[in-house]
Amino acid sequence: MEEREISKAVVKRLPLYYRYLGDLLEQKVERISSNELSHQMKVTASQIRQDLNNFGGFGQQGYGYNVKYLYNEIGKILGLDKTYNMIIIGAGNLGQALANYVKFEKRGFRIIGIFDVNPRLSGVAVRGIPILMTDTLPQFLEENSIHIAALTLPKNGAEEVAPVLVEHGVKAIWNFAHTDLNLPDHIVVESVHLSESLMQLSYNLNCANKNEEE
């Protein structure tokens, strides 16, 4: 009831606050004002205070914000106080890169299986996580409660496997395939489109050149 709808722009900044606060924590900084933080992050102090007040009053007048407290609170807002079972579909370089990234584990994202269609990968393990064959996926999903599936396989494969995942109770999909998955509204889809990111870079690169020429 008290929940207002939080805009995407705000949600996108939350992990950023979390990262900067984590850095400050490492540097043993105890407290910080919205003004100081705004200089470091290159956003406005006003925006920081507005963003945070969507979720409650975490600061104190005349003092600012306690770094450790705010860090933990944002962690909770992001759901990092919980643990999630995650699988990776597609054991190529990208899938293996995700599997090897140990920091996810620390934040509560437990990778418990990697799936691929290539029989040569059967039985191989990445950082102790077994690579399983995709045809055993439905059974695996029945036997294990999986919250998140990362799709690191080509477009067609991703479009095929996504409905299977949803059907077996997967709630969120981290999509690296070059397609917008068409799934029911209650499924959370977060996409990372690498080639689109590279195209934005190339657009900006050409812009920059153009401006120089003028």
Added chain:
Amino acid sequence: MEEREISKAVVKRLPLYYRYLGDLLEQKVERISSNELSHQMKVTASQIRQDLNNFGGFGQQGYGYNVKYLYNEIGKILGLDKTYNMIIIGAGNLGQALANYVKFEKRGFRIIGIFDVNPRLSGVAVRGIPILMTDTLPQFLEENSIHIAALTLPKNGAEEVAPVLVEHGVKAIWNFAHTDLNLPDHIVVESVHLSESLMQLSYNLNCANKNEEE
């Protein structure tokens, strides 16, 4: 002079238009109206027309847009009609994943070197691209004109190597490290922050659950 400042929101949608038009092209669709396209892409027709008209009038009243023509024009706007020399710094799974992704090559992004500090990787090649030692990087940059560098190495390494790249004429950085690089304004930085993407997913996942409970 005729250039107005294009907003980030528009630039972000350009690769998306490009992808959808590419799909239509494959399906041999010859022409499309903003209205039809808006249904497929789940944006408003108004937005499509507004976005495109930032760059010129590509359509025709009563007809719509010619798919092939519009696809090519957007490609040009994105700078995909040019070729770029690219290097990858960090030959871990993620760096190798990028090196193996052949579609970049097709779009004009030629990966001509991969760098790493691990001497065991010296002499190894990925898809024919040699892995070189990072201490040879400055010399390599002098001998080759590099437009883009992808940083697929840990934060500290990225922060160290970025100024070296800039000093030797690299114009754009595709940053996968968990840091906001502090570089001169004329350097184009496009960042892909995977853990921040995963945190957004986890936020949305918890939101969705909360709404269900109500």
Added chain:
DNA sequence: TAGATTGTTAATCGATTAACAATC
């Protein structure tokens, strides 16, 4: 020509910034 659909202006909506009273 009549119908369709763009290009573009005007209206609306939402997000960011500024300002300041509340208060630690």
Added chain:
DNA sequence: TAGATTGTTAATCGATTAACAATC
């Protein structure tokens, strides 16, 4: 207490949507 800084309201800015005249 005086100074600092938040929480929050109001003002501004920008992006999205609606509407429609222009025109193919």
